[in-house]
Amino acid sequence: MQWKRIALLTLCIVSLGTMPTNAATFKDVNTQHWYYSSVERLVKHNILSGYEDGTFKPQQPVTRAQAATIIANALRVNKEAIVPPRFTDVAKTNTHYEAIAALTKLGVFQNSEQFFPQQSLTRKQMAKILVEAFKLKSSGIVTYADVPPKSWAYEYIGILGALGITTNQGDFYPNQAVTRAQLAAFIERTIDMKRKDNDNDIWDTWKNW
Incomplete structure (x- = not known):
């Protein structure tokens, strides 16, 4: 029965050769997608999460409220020691309330009358x-043809360009x-840059980034 053992061994070798070396966390995020590593890394560090059906929905626009939670997770902000913001359209029962309040306290968001939590987050x-x-x-900024100098976002966008x-x-x-x-890719690049700069911050302490 030597031929059977050889056949079985050959089958095992072929099977091992075709197995994925790094299985995706989400069924709609393939290892060949350009954003695969960004999503996987941010999920590993509890910055991002998916949906109950096992999907990540990579092409779905991010709402302003969702972005607040994602950024708060990346900053590791204290979501308990918050000051209630003035927003009339963000109830305390909102899943993202603590993150929105925490970032508003830090000055990331302007504390105005409305936050528009369900609106899609724009690139600017x-x-x-x-x-x-x-x-x-x-030290400088990169300019873009569709971002005029008079735009309130001119410098912010220019800084992202300058830093790569x-x-x-x-x-x-x-x-x-x-x-x-x-957003996953932008945050990954931002943290990569912060880990390489001369400032001592929380991202420098992260292991296995």
């Missing part, structure tokens, strides 16, 4: 949030909605 809004939340600075957090060239598309996959 994201630029401001990242700069304010991670205290990003650069956005890889866009020519146009930035400031009014487009940010998808969950895109």
Whole structure:
């Protein structure tokens, strides 16, 4: 029965060779997707999470409320020692209330009458949030054809370009909605940059990043 043992051994070798070396956490995030490593890394560090059906929904736009929770997770902010914000459209029962309140206290969000939690986060809004939340600075800025100097987001977007957090060239598309996959990539690049700068902050202490 020597031939059977050889056949069985051959089958095992073939099977092992075709097994994925790094299985995806979510059924809609393939290992070949450009955002795969960003999503996996942020999930591992409890910054992002998926949905109960096992999906991540990478192409779904991020709402402003969802973005608040994701950024708060990345900053490891204290969501208990908060000051109630003035927003009339964010109830205390809102799942993202503590994160919104905490970031507002830190000055990431302006404490105004409305927050518009269900609106999709735009790319220019994201630029401001990242700069304010991670205290990003650069000696210069990168300009984009579709972001005029008079825009309130001009410097924020320019800083992301200068630091390589956005890889866009020519146009930035400031009014487009940010998808969950895109936000994962932006946050990963931001933390990568913060870990390499000269400031001592919480991201420098993270192991296995």
